[in-house]
Amino acid sequence: MAAIPTEKPSFGVLDDVKIVFAAMEEAIPRACNIMADWGADVTWLENTGYGDTVRDAKNAAQAERRNCRSVALNQFTPEGKEVLLKMLKDTDIFFESSKGGTWERKGFTDEDMWAVNPKLIIVHCSGYGKFGDPDRVKRPAYDGTVGPYAGLTCQNGTAEQPMISMPYSGDYINSYLLIAASLAALRKADRTGKGESIDWAMYEGIMYMSQYYLVDFLNEGIKWPRAGARNVNLCGIGVYKCKDGFIALNLFGIRQNKWIIEELGLGEHWGTPELPEDTASLWLSMPIAKEFEKRLEAWLLEHDKLELEAILADHAIAAQSVYEFEDMVADKHMAARGNFVEWETKDGDTFKGLSPMPRFEQTPGQIWRPMPAQGGDTMDVLTKLGYTAEQVQELAEKNVVKIGEN
Secondary structure: OOOOOOOOOOOOOOOOOOEEOOOOOOOOHHHHHHHHHOEEEEEEEOOOOOOOOOHHOOOHHHHOOOHHHHHEEEOOHHHHHHHHHHOOOOOEEEEEOOOHHHHOOOOOOHHHHHHHOOEEEEEEEEEOOOOOOOHHHHHOOHHHHHHHOOOOHOEEEEEEEEEOOOOHHHHHHHHHHHHHHHHHHHHHHHHHHOOOOEEEEHHHHHHHOOOOOOOHHHHHOOOOOOOOOEOOEEEEEEEEEEOOOOEEEEEHHHHHHHHHHHHHHHHHHEOOOEEEEOOOOEEOOOOOOOHHHHHHHHHOOOOOOHHHHHHHHHHOOOOEEEOOOHHHHOOOHHOOOOEEEEOOOOOEEEEEEEEEOOOOOOOOOOOOOOOOOOOOOOOHHHHHHOOHHHHHHHHHHHHOOOOOOO
């Protein structure tokens, strides 16, 4: 079996960006994986023991660690710190994820990194940030705990119980924000020649991107109820049952509302003070809301989902049957856009996953290598830093590094 490639081809909008990250699943690694799909040269630092826990989820690992190099390193030993500082000399962005302040407490500071690379962007990601309430800062955190803290979980679920949002929505929200923040800082470094240190609290990222109803509470004391599958304050928005499954509706617009009101036999209400002819949103507070929802539910149950999609599209109403995975794989639009692709794993197996997204027309993303073994790039990366093979072996014997099979 041939070794996987070690020389990244030239491609993508981030072709000249070099990234190193020391983090386990999921927020930072996913951000770095996306940037790797966009052309960045990404090195994934794993510990010399168990490695990244994402490897337990074998399919997610293959999907989300493609295009990355794996170096297994204990950077908190004197020799390991020296290795990482050599790596960072020509790195653009360095990400690490740990409890707030961990790297400083272990003797690895931003100043140490800037001493070898003044333009380096350093991103410290933790559940609660590097400062604040000391008891909160030092707490362990995962997607499933920062979401409840950030007010995301309390907005989802039923009246009886809040529910988590899957899969790992809080992590993935933070992934895209981490990309935006790090590239914004890199733009500043390119302009000024000075690096930046970002104190990233995961709960803040989630809170920042789920504030829609929070600001109603902050300004007017309004606490909207958990609505389950429906919008908390508007009619015709949410997931409804139809004859052969479920359909998601987003009913907006004057023309659209007039048609559905008439279709449901409530046309006499259109143009009245309670439902003026310029009504673009149908509120649950309107007098006919309960009857409207009752008739809408009954009407939807009379039709199958594909029929409904066609009828509603003819009237410019956004509607989509709720796809199962089988529906996605069979969908001709997704096929035409090439959303599903295959590549070969390190072991020679065929793996099915998603193509690089979004679609950059002039400089498209690319899949150039599969997920490597833990430490599979340790020897290659360190020898390129100037270490001899013998020196790398000596570091491995001291458990400073771990050498995997490429």
